[in-house]
Amino acid sequence: MTVLVTRPRGQASGFAGRLRRMGIKVFAHPAIRIIPPKSYAPLDKALRKIGSYDWLIFTSANAVDSFLKRARRLRIRPAALMGLKTCSIGPATAKAMRKAGMPVSKISRDYVAESVLDALPSVKGMKILIPRARDAREVLPQGLRKRGARVDAVDAYRTVLDKRGAQAIRRLLAGPGLDCAAFTSASTVKNFFLAAGRRPKGVIAASIGPVTTRTLLSYGWKPSITARKPTTSHLAQAILNHYKGYFRGHPT
Numbered sequence: 001m002t003v004l005v006t007r008p009r010g011q012a013s014g015f016a017g018r019l020r021r022m023g024i025k026v027f028a029h030p031a032i033r034i035i036p037p038k039s040y041a042p043l044d045k046a047l048r049k050i051g052s053y054d055w056l057i058f059t060s061a062n063a064v065d066s067f068l069k070r071a072r073r074l075r076i077r078p079a080a081l082m083g084l085k086t087c088s089i090g091p092a093t094a095k096a097m098r099k100a101g102m103p104v105s106k107i108s109r110d111y112v113a114e115s116v117l118d119a120l121p122s123v124k125g126m127k128i129l130i131p132r133a134r135d136a137r138e139v140l141p142q143g144l145r146k147r148g149a150r151v152d153a154v155d156a157y158r159t160v161l162d163k164r165g166a167q168a169i170r171r172l173l174a175g176p177g178l179d180c181a182a183f184t185s186a187s188t189v190k191n192f193f194l195a196a197g198r199r200p201k202g203v204i205a206a207s208i209g210p211v212t213t214r215t216l217l218s219y220g221w222k223p224s225i226t227a228r229k230p231t232t233s234h235l236a237q238a239i240l241n242h243y244k245g246y247f248r249g250h251p252t
Contacts, residue, residue, distance in 0.1 A: 001243055003206070004172065004181040006031040006188040008162065015184070015232040022240050027172055030165035031191040034062055037134060037155035040070060046129050046154050047076050050084070053152075054126040057087045059113055059136065061096035066156040067131040068100050087116055092231060112211055112230075113140035117147070124148030131156035135187065137211075159187040166195035173200045180225070180239060182206040184232060186215040193219055206242075208235045 002025045005016045009030050016026045037043065046053075047070065058064050071081070078101065085105040088094040089112070094104045108115035113136075123144055130141060130153040141153040172178055173196055181203055183189050189212060193199075199221045207213040207223035209230030216223050225242045227235040 001025060002027065002177055002179045003239060004029060004169070004178055004203075006165075006169075006182065006192055007184050008032050008034055008159075009165075015182075015236060018233065018236040019239065022236065024239070024243075027168075027178070029168040029172060030162040031169065031188045031195060032159045032165075032185075033162045034066070035158050035160055036066075037158055039155075042152075042154040043067070043070055043131060043156055044074060046131075046152050047071055047074055050076065050080050050129070052127060053084060053129045055087060055120065055123070055128045056081075056084045057089075057116060057128060057130045057140070058093050058097060059089045059130070059132055059140070061093050062133065063131050063156050064093060064096040064100060064102075068102075070156065087119060089113060089116060090230065112209070113137060114143070116140055117143045120144075121147075126150070128152070129154070133187070134158040159185075159191070161191045161194050166191070169195045173203075176202070178203050180204050180206055182208075182235060182239065183212050183216065183223075184208045184235065186211050188212075189215040189219065206235060206239050208232070 003019055005012050005026055005028045007015060007030060012028045012030065016028045019026050081102060086103060087106045088097055088104050089108050094107050097104050106119050108119040125148060127150045128144055132153055134155045141151045144151045183205060204224040205216055205221050206225035207216055208227050213223055213226060225238050227238045
């Protein structure tokens with residue numbers, strides 16, 4: 001049983017390791033790289049007036065890491081962030097915040113940007129900062145603005161094709177050895193198709209959650225496996241459950 005893990009370098013080991021412990025052969029070939037934004041100017045401007053915001057919203061662990069790296073580069077003292085109310089989308093993002101010593105005021109109930117609108121029902125007149133990926137969806141900032149908030153959604157990082165990973169993906173798909181491709185974000189799907197050029201025959205897709213699934217469907221690929229909750233541990237378990245008949249016949 002073989003699974004392709006498309007997460008970026010430095011972030012794939014936990015998920016890949018969990019799959020390997022389940023007896024699955026893993027190909028860890030990243031579809032994406034995390035790189036700085038084209039310009040830091042909007043983020044720098046927001047950081048220099050960080051005390052003026054009422055809420056700081058993080059939609060991913062990558063946003064947390066990129067935001068804090070830039071804050072350190074600008075020598076923004078940690079104390080300047082302590083007075084802010086913060087909101088996290090999902091436990092992985094909250095974990096990244098706590099690991100960095102940041103307080104977490106709210107965690108959205110669900111794992112998509114829209115859930116923040118339920119977590120923060122009263123935002124009229126409030127000033128909100130959202131550090132995010134360059135290609136992030138506009139659902140959250142638009143929804144907050146419609147409720148009367150003043151929102152600064154600034155680029156903290158970009159996701160681009162990992163060229164070395166793309167070459168490895170193409171080599172893998174040229175042979176018959178892959179059963180499943182696992183996707184943990186919309187950007188891993190988009191860049192997988194940049195690398196592969198088409199949907200691979202005889203390979204099923206595993207999706208971490210609804211946004212990733214919608215992206216797969218936009219490429220005409222309906223996932224055969226979907227995580228019960230959008231976390232890598234739930235995705236690994238969903239893959240194992242899908243192949244449970246195989247593992248009954250092939251003890252690990």
